[in-house]
Amino acid sequence: MKKLSELGKDSVAVIKSLDGDQRFMSRITSIGLTPGSTVTVVKNEKNRPLLVYSRDTMIALNRSECEMIGVEIGGKTA
């Protein structure tokens, strides 16, 4: 399993696990990133927030937060 932050541009992956405190998990769930959902990495550049696309939504995520999201490559494009 990889971390979301390790994926390159245009990779498609399925979320497998979420870690972190209650607050983070609640927040990330409410924006639609739950285990089983497919994400497409739109932009992943050093020192910038990640841009991912999931459930018809463009989402900007802080890099350090992306390390708490475990993913597996593959799955159909969201």
Add this chain to the structure above:
Amino acid sequence: MSETVIALLGQPNSGKSTLFNALTGMKQHVGNWPGKTVEKKEGNFEHGGRKYLVADLPGTYSLSANSDEEMITRDYIASGKADVVCILADSSQLERSLYMLADYAGITVPCFLVLNMSDVAKEQGKSVDAKELEKKLGIPVVSFSAPDTKSYDIFYKTLERAVSEKTVLDPAGLEKRYNSIGNYDSIKAIIPDNVIPGYSKTWLAAKAVEGDAPVIAKIRTALTGENVKALDESLSKVDKGVVLTGECKFEWIDELLSGTVKNKESGVSLGKFDRLITHHIWGKPVVVLIIILGLIASFIPALPLMGVGQLIAKVPDPLNEAMLSAGCPAFIAALICDVLLRSVSFIVQMLGFVFGVTLVFGLLEEIGVMARISYVFDNTMARFGLQGKSVMPFLISFGCTMGGAAGTRVIDNWGQKVLTIALAWAVPCGAAWAVIPMLSTLFFGAWMPVIICVILLVMILHMWITAKIFGGRLVKTEDRYGMIMELPPYHKPKWGALLRYVFGRTKDTFIRALKVVIIVALAFWLLSYTSSGDITASILYKVGHFIEPVTRFFGMGWQTFMAFIASSLGKEGALGVLSTIFTGSGTISVGSVVSGAAAENINELLVANVPKPEALALVFAMTFNMPCIVALAATYQETHSAKWTARIALYYTGMALVIAGIAYRIGLLIW
């Protein structure tokens, strides 16, 4: 018949404020929730002979207990004040934005669902079968698009149906999925009736599984000994409950949408503008450019009002003479002309700018550009505990602090809004830029650019210190987490609603500013009034002279200290005051303060009377003083907190003196 109360519930960017503005127009009242740093917005409208009160609940992503906003939302629903809750979802991102509906499931307060932004969804080739959704949910569902006037008829009909039928959302489908979570059943079985009014056992059990502390505490107090143990035991077996229920909620949403949503497959890509703005080099310059262009655009609607304000400024002098020759006592003539009319003129000139800023940046917010600005500057502004949008008020404040304060309207968190205004005060405004370089050149000649650079450095340091001092109380540490935000699709603006909103806010600002300015102007005028016209007879002079030993400590004699005090009403005024003092003619009045009228030989007078170190102290004291009375009034208008407005004003006066003191001492070393 008493009024029907509707509560608007929706995630940020669900178009909630647009709907709120469109429904209530100019009939809005904004305040704070009692004892909380969260803005409370309510408004009224009438339809079909029935009166409605709309409560715009704080925009939150869920109904968990992670923030004041969410707790207020939950408590409001439990209070029973709302007859019906209007839940908003974005049709173009239905799957994600229905999360709020899923989180609401299990609450027994009547509700209906608005599928907003149907125009955007249509453009993307998506269509939703509202009737089919209605059947599945048991509540009225309406497809809605704010810019489309026909939408409102259907909206009102749906609203009336929800109110008269008291439609309650059916949570059965979601509960089936909750049942698959181990221990959900046993937890639900332990929960007694009526723990929180309006919230069913289904909802409470799900929140308990999520580890929601306030809900668990409520359940525990309602239980007796043995059951508390059983509850704790069941809860201890749940791991990452919030992720488990989240999965259930989205599975339920997927089931709801299968067969009701037609979705044309669309590729994932950023538009041209988004590619530019997310660029790691060009992003920030582009945002700064957009804000500067926005600032320039703000002047277009502002200019006519500025002209009106300047016309009003021409009235007092001839009117004063006319009143005097008509036998009116000088005191009353001065009161009307000098205090009242000049205050009105001052405010009207600034008001145009507030109108322009509110309109232009309100528009940028509505079409979705502000969310991008927030994204680009999030990392930078997070250092102050602020969101990326705060960069906009800061830049506007280089033009006018009042406009900057008005611009904070797009910041949805009250604490961050107040902190943004507090920091924006440190940014030297247009009036400072008109006075300071001139004064600096007069006293320090070729050193002027150096002084300007030092002022900019002090500004950044000042903002950093201010963020440290006020940040802790305004933005809680738990609210300072890394960015998780969506970039919403672009929307068409709803011009009518936007304009009505802008007019409403401008009117409110005018009334509030007028009150504050007249009170302050009157006080200043009384302090400086003398019947003989000799400044040394005024209270202001006597006080100034008396405390001169203290002001000397900060590098200022009584004359420059007067100018400093005047500059907190309006920066241009300081020159007028110095002119009056050094020429020994006329009274210091609000008129001379705001118009900045100065004697022709003011330059020579200043250089002859003020030594360089004192001049340096004055330059810094004026720059970092309270921007002006109108900015003070605008701060009160935006924060609706007299306490915080006073706190910020006193802090700035103190800081300006400290900075002046340091500048003076450095000046003594140099000269």
